[in-house]
Amino acid sequence: MTRDRDADATPSAGQDLVGGLLTIAFGGFALSKALSYPMGSALRMGPGFFPAILSCLIIVLGVALALHALQRRMARQAIEVRLRPVVTIAIAVAAFALMLERFGIVPATIALVLISSLAASRLRLWRSLILAVVMTGAVYVIFIVVLQMPLTVMNW
Amino acid sequence: MKFLQHLALGIDVAFTAQNLLYCFLGVTLGNLMGVIPGVGAVAAVSILLPVTYYIPPSAGLIMLAGLYYGAIYGAVTGAILLNIPHTVSAVECLDGYPMARQGRAGVALFMTTIASLCGSVVGIIIIAIFAPPVAAVALTFESPDYFALVILGMTGAVALARGSPLRSFIMILVGMLIGLVGMDVTSAQPRFTFGVTQFMDGISIGVIAMGLFGVAELIANAGWVRTSQVRASDITWRSLLPTRSDIRAAWPAIARGTFIGALFGVLPGAGAVLASIMGYTVEKQLAADPSRFGKGAIEGVVAPEAAANAACQTSFVPTLTLGIPTDPITAVMLGALMIKGISPGPEFIGAHPDIFWGLLVSFVIGNVLLVIWHIPFIRLWVKLLTVPFDVLYPVVLVFICIGVYTIHSSVLDIFLVLLFGCVGYGMRLLRFEPAPLLIGLVLGPLLEAYLRRSMIVSHGDPLVFFERPISGSILVVSAIVLAWTFRKSFKRERAALEAQSSGAQ
Incomplete structure (x- = not known):
């Protein structure tokens, strides 16, 4: 805020x-x-x-x-950088990008949700796990079933 | 008679099942994204941009436009109930949130819906009346005149942007440079491509917008906690009804807000944000008792809301008739149309009357849908606001990542969106606004093309811009606007410096 x-x-x-x-x-x-x-x-x-x-x-x-x-007078005012969200979101997106074509959209989405959840100040493991499952289901229905986009679903 | 024919054509187009569906999708998703804190209208439009590649241009434009005004309708809900300063609804917080704390959230939500509807309807009428003649005048324009218009668009964006004009100017120029990435059309010379084949076609505006507005916003807001004052069960049917004195205070404010918004909407660079701020300022200055403002004055909620919606609609006049975007959202929409092979400009209405009039009729349908979403179903949105942000942002991130990948099926685009997200976060830390950058992205290639063409026409004589009456007068106006903007900002700085030094003594 x-x-x-x-x-x-x-x-x-x-x-x-x-x-x-x-x-x-x-x-x-x-x-x-x-x-x-x-x-x-x-x-x-x-x-x-x-x-x-x-x-x-x-x-x-x-x-x-x-x-x-x-x-102007230089006030000793630090520019506040919040590193935690930058780093976690960067790792999450990079993981998604690297996994998407190799392993498919299902594992990539799970990784993206789980890693990016770490950006929040407080980690709620169960909530993140449930969210990852729900999101993967939603992504599957929207992008594969409804929009029929040519994406690899899962490829272990 | 001609108008009725156009109207009939518009109704024909807008009421096809497909267009109705995309209008519904657009306004509903826009409203949803508007309500969700931390996702704005720009992010909403860019996340759904890839979908438009798979559908016809009229459906795509109807959907993107629906996202735009839907998000403005939605943002006010968060402003009133949670004091969330969304970009388009920052000023509605000032009086909307106090109203909610006084138990008058229902009235505020109801009256802003009415204000939005009024602003939009007037805006739509203005487009229908003014867009065709503006396009007709613009048809007589030649390259130097267009060059001057783009310069005017740039200066407008600098003068009216939030924050320091120097920074906005830098951002527009940086955007223009990024817009040049790719193969130069005249000489086939690759520019700024760093040997990457995919960059030959340029960097998609969707990728940049999603990075600067979507990912950067998520990084800045992750881990953000807030508490809700209002429960969904508090918003009853009865609580929505305004009192007689509310209505008496609100209607002139709605009328003034609509007028201000309609005026500001057509100015390049202004858009809905500035219109709502102006709407609020004017109300406060006209009020008999300005001290009521900030404590739940209904005029302070409805006037900016009417202004934002009117501006959102009238901003389509320059966008569709001149091809010059007024704000980042119309810039993204222009990008979407260009990918479809349609270049908005003075020929647009004549060449694609179905798209233009269909879009206009869809505005009416969309606004009616939004009123339905907001009056009978308001509790749904109130409930949505109780979903914590740390659940929402991974969801938004997933949609950004998949959306960006589907543009070109390119993993590189996902890394680019991340790069622009980090750059956007850095810009935010250094207080550079991303909005002018997106406008520059569209204006840059246009400016270069018109400059080159003008030079060929005039045999390399730069005076051509001042010899033609249209381009000459537009350039003079631009110079005055720019000088006035920098003078004003310089004066303000000077005053702040003096205050600082006298305070130190």
């Missing part, structure tokens, strides 16, 4: 600085790529022309954002 309240306050100087630097890095990377494509002329623009303009604009705006941060 804190998220939307945060979204309306002004970003901190630290958020501006990190955001600005990342923007510059992104723009710089894109520019280096764009310059490797033919530029063409103003009359007949090559594939590199437009991305190069965009990248330069992004770099300029990134510099503006970073400078804006340096103008």
Whole structure:
């Protein structure tokens, strides 16, 4: 519930600085790529022309954002990263992706539900197990029986 | 007479069994996703985007549009009962939740349903009246004019987005660059593909939207606990009925909200979110006693709701007549139409009258269905809100993963959605809004194409944009809007800085 309240306050100087630097890095990377494509002329623009303009604009705006941060007093305010949900959801989705074609949608769905349940602050094992079974059934009915999508069901 | 013919055509299309079914599915699922905390309208539209690949374009568009306004109807339920600030219904919390705590949740739910219906109906009428003439005018536009329109769309999205304009500007440009991934149509040169064959066709907007809005939202909200104040058994038939004074206070607010929403809906970048905020602000300023606001004033609930729905409908005018999206949801819809080989623009209504008028009639059907869902069946949704979020998010995650895989039967897309989910979470931490990025994704390739075409027409003379009256005046307006936006934000920053330094002394 804190998220939307945060979204309306002004970003901190630290958020501006990190955001600005990342923007510059992104723009710089894109520019280096764009310059490797033919530029063409103003009359007949090559594939590199437009991305190069965009990248330069992004770099300029990134510099503006970073400078804006340096103008302000740096409050020692940490950017709070909640690692647990990021890591568990990443592992869950990666597991699903790796299992889907090799083992089929049934084991992949079970893995996805069980692993992603760990992202919650409190683990309720029985609830997760029941949810995994119910979800697998629902997925089977919706995607295999009703929509008849060409998915591997189970392949041990 | 012509209008009646169009109406008849629309009724013919919308009342086929298939389209009725997809309209029903769209509004019901949209409502469901709207009620569920942590899934918004954008996530709802992108999760169901793959389904549209398997059905005809009119059915697909009807379903996606139904998801959009259905989610707006649904979001208000969570706002009133649980104080959940959904993106489209953040301001409804301010007075809706106090009403619920005073035991007037039923009245709030009933009146917002009526407000939604009013806003939508007026919005639909505005589309029917204004879309065809706007398209007719747009037919005379040439490449430089379109270039200018896309620039106006960009500046609008920067000016009206939430948060800092500098950040929104960066996000639009980043979106545009990501939109360029793939094979360049004119030169067949692969750009930003990193040697991956699948990237030659670009990255699907559905994958990006599901990552930035779906997965990122789940990461940010996982482990989130909340408590419900209202039980389903508290919402009785009798509790829904407003008193005479409620009705007297609410109807002018609904009318004003509808007007504001209809106006804001057609502006690029504004969409339903800004319309509802404006609706609330205006009510508070007009009120004889502004102190009632925040304590359960009914005007503060109905005006933003009417505004959000009117804006949601009128945003289809620029989307369908100019091909310029007004918010991330219409951007995803445009993406869906383009995959179907239909490019929305001034020719759209003339070339596909069945889709356009069918969609319009389906809006009416969908809104009636939503009123039915919300008045006789409101207890169902109240009950849904008691399902804990840690049960819901794995369910949503499963649908995202399977949905994204079915777009191209590609495992790579699942990893991409994860990547964009993590990027989206990082953006949220650094306070970058994902909405302008999605708009940029659609606008980027358009801007490049119009720029190139204009340059060929003018023999490489960039002054062409200012010599043509239409493009010239649109560009001047864009420049004024942009200058005004940055000036305003600069002034606000300056004031905040001064307040900070004087507070330190």
